[in-house]
Amino acid sequence: MAQSAVPSAGAPPQAQPTPAPLRVPIREVLPWAVFAVVLAAVLIYFVGAEQGATSLFGGTWVHEFTHDGRHLLGFPCH
Template sequence: MATISTTPGTATAPAPIPLRQIAPWAIFGAVLAVVLLYFVGAEQGITSVFSGENVHEFVHDGRHLLGFPCH
């Protein structure tokens, strides 16, 4: 029977990620979230970017799931 021996090692702390590397992704995520929130929550009527009901029908169930009224 084989035995596995482990030796306790020293734990090293992970290196922190600089803010300069996180900031572009955080800004991109925030802009994407605002755009998605607009299309799910407000893309209808006078504030619509695209004419017609295509976007509204595409995100219709998401609107109700997030609590936005649309009827």
């Protein structure tokens, strides 16, 4: 005999299984987080400060390459 989708009035409700919380191990995430922070710092340096007295590379090619991004992010350059 098929079971009804609606429990009868006298039947006890069945317990729903609770999902186990997802555990993210810090040791696996930490190297990627450090890499992301270092990469972001290098990108912000090149977009925001790679010109003038703090320039690591001679010439203006880095400045010209990042010129539009510099204005988009609000860094002055002229």
